[in-house]
Amino acid sequence: AQSVTQLDSQVPVFEEAPVELRCNYSSSVSVYLFWYVQYPNQGLQLLLKYLSGSTLVESINGFEAEFNKSQTSFHLRKPSVHISDTAEYFCAVSGGATNKLIFGTGTLLAVQP
């Protein structure tokens, strides 16, 4: 069975400060890892994903995440956040033939001016 843990339900941060959103997973099989973002009143959008190869993956808007197999983590980071980054962020894992996603409970990133 697979599961995802996002320990922080809400992360308040000031604009231009760095941020880390934590994600830990458990799985008995090889996994593929994802971060999805949900902006207010919008649907889920893929932010970035790790399938194989380099353990550091980046998004087009400055976020990055590093797959750490020994710590079973896939933390999301950004060196300097903007007000527009305010959203709910979901970590997810998939593995197996169906590609179904198992999501964490989400972390609300609240960027303050």
Place this chain on the structure above:
Amino acid sequence: GAGVSQTPSNKVTEKGKYVELRCDPISGHTALYWYRQSLGQGPEFLIYFQGTGAADDSGLPNDRFFAVRPEGSVSTLKIQRTERGDSAVYLCASSSGQPNTEAFFGQGTRLTVV
């Protein structure tokens, strides 16, 4: 279409009634997923279609829930004898069906059972 479309966007129904939620996937996508997102939770997997067939329905909570995709495109999630605990946002996603390709989500249907 341009994206995954779900209708209605909001549905209020009385306890015990039957409801249908519709999902129009991206044209050409063979894989279709239904998820349920309760307040304060992440989306939970319900069912997965590859083409017309339900390849994995292990997430359906009980036999009141059923989904179809008769022509391999539009899908309908059906809930019988609704209960207040069924209140949630129901999300649909589609993908090309190739391994580990991106799943595109609709904006969901917010179901409220009163």
